[in-house]
Amino acid sequence: MAVKQTKTAVVTGGVSGIGYGLVQSLLSKSNWRVVIADIRPEAYNAISSTLDPERHLFVATNVASWDEQAALFKKAFEWSGGRLDFFAANAGMAESDHITQGNFSQGWDLDGEPPKPNLTTIEVNEIAVFYGLRLFVHYARKTNVALKAASGSSPAPFNPKVVITASCAGIYPFPLAPAYNSSKHGVVALTRSVGKPLLASDNIAVNCIMPGYVDTGLIPNQVTALWPKHYITPISTMVRAYEELISEDGAVAQDGKSDGPNGVVKAGQSVECVVEKLFYRHPVPYADESQEFLIEQTFLPDGVWVRGMQAALGAAATAAKA
Structure with a gap:
């Protein structure tokens, strides 16, 4: 039986919600170590005792900063001993001020100058993902070179994976928060654009998940209290999506809860996570x-x-x- 290689994941936004669920899932497997990145050290301190201290590292990071993400990946690469296998670009934010962030149906003072939109949501949800993807590709290539040099003619298997957290708002209109909406459309497009080429050039599989309504703390509790309970998507559904997308043999459990192809390595896929089901969504058909x-x-x-x-x-x- 082949010995399992110890793998290292970098998870941004990893101290709560979907990211924390993923971190727990990875650390439940003996062959994973996790570098957790988040802008909130206090939130990490609240959950740190639940995590294996030997197999995780926390790095306070503002993902919207190229310099901070570059420092994150450099530290992760060094801590891992020179091997990064998986990047979960999960950090994100919702719009809190719909007037300044782009909700054009809201009014503003016409006697003054028009307010400049605050595009922090786009910086965190979209631009930061470009940063992280560029950095992961860099270190995945370094990992691959090192593994080949160490193994000679029989290099150890290396199948790097990226999963971006998009949203169902990445394929539907969401007029309440257009900056959030456009940022999620952007990362779905990024996934579909780079998925096949990066798999062909570097064996890097890039996919994204598109959660439905999830009680992650990004949305006010008052909204969740009004939401039909049977329409809330549990964290476990996203964890299942991650498992399918990072599976090295493309395994999909045949229980009717996922329409993903079994036995096919996933790349360029956008998976809608709805309550207990996964739907592999495709781009619109060509006009002609x-x-x-x-x-x-x-x-x-x-x-x-x-x-x-x-x-x-x-x-x-x-x-x-x-």
Whole structure:
């Protein structure tokens, strides 16, 4: 029987809600260590005693800061002994001030200057995910090089995974919070754009989860009190989605609660998590053959987009030398 390799995960927003549920799930398995990142050290202190002290590390991090995320991944890579296997880009925020954050149906003082929108929600929910993905790709590549160097002709299996926390608001309109809504659409698009290419180039599988209504603390308790209890999605449903998306053999339990393909490694997938079920959602169908050609060519390393842009760059370089 093959010996299980010790793996390391980085989980942002890992001290509460979905992130904390994932951390607990990972640490329940003997072959996982977890680096927990969150902007709230006090929230970590409240749950730290529930976690194996030998197999986790907490790093206070504002994910909206490139420098702080870069420091997080560097520290995680060093603490892990040079191996990062999984990045859960889970940190996020909801809009608390709908006037300043973009709800255009709300009024403001017309006698003054129009208020500049506060786009912190987009910085945390979308831009920070770009930061984290770039950093994870960097360290996954370093991990891969080190494993190959150490193993020679028989490198140890290395199947890096990324799961982004999007939202069902990433595929539906959500007029109450348009900045949140657009940020979640953005990370769904990011997942679908990079999923297949990164799997092909680096064996990095990028997917996202899209939770329904979850009582995570981001939403006021007064809203949750009004919500139909049978419409609330438990944390366990997201944990199941994580397990399917990071499974190295693409295993999906055949119990009717997931329509994901069994035995297929997942990449570029967006999984809607609704109460107790998982729905693998697909992009809208192409309008016609011309639109299919336009988009599908972007996935080809030798397609017309790449060849045309390379020719344009070559022409520009030649002109610069003239």
